[in-house]
Amino acid sequence: GAVVSQHPSRVICKSGTSVKIECRSLDFQATTMFWYRQFPKKSLMLMATSNEGSKATYEQGVEKDKFLINHASLTLSTLTVTSAHPEDSSFYICSATLTGTSGYNEQFFGPGTRLTVL
């Protein structure tokens, strides 16, 4: 089946540093990937749509200069949290879109990355 991986699964960093999170579709190509953020006991909030070969589309209220997204290939999208602060601590989840033979799109989710900023 379609598998999406994320790396790292957990990261702890100091305030002011940058952290890169990778999202990979392991057995399919994905022209579109999504990045979500999940706050404790809350639902997922869509941060941005990552399109291979073009700039990401950010949701309202998400700082594009703080959350840098690069979709360098059809199997890899990266999210870099720049100058991280404690309020950036969260669970970040990516998903990759698989287009089936019928044209129906389905999203497959990565296992998530827990970021803790001290």
Add this chain to the structure above:
Amino acid sequence: GNSVTQMEGPVTLSEEAFLTINCTYTATGYPSLFWYVQYPGEGLQLLLKATKADDKGSNKGFEATYRKETTSFHLEKGSVQVSDSAVYFCALSGNTPLVFGKGTRLSVIA
């Protein structure tokens, strides 16, 4: 715009009890509907889906029927187990990306 409303938890049930988690939606057109499950410390897993009206999605004993007339997609299971303890998210997609409900935490006690 599209939105999903699901019952707020937490829901606590005894093992073998019947489960219903309500989900209603607002959408233009004909969205696909999904239930995702998130086990503690893990990402989301697709539990079941339905892509058109009257479709029934089912998996692992869970079922949900796409009801266009009531704009609902309620999740049911006849006999829950302790291993079903997780957070359940209802979601819709008229087109990607998905729109999620706020999630319902289920705790099943032995």
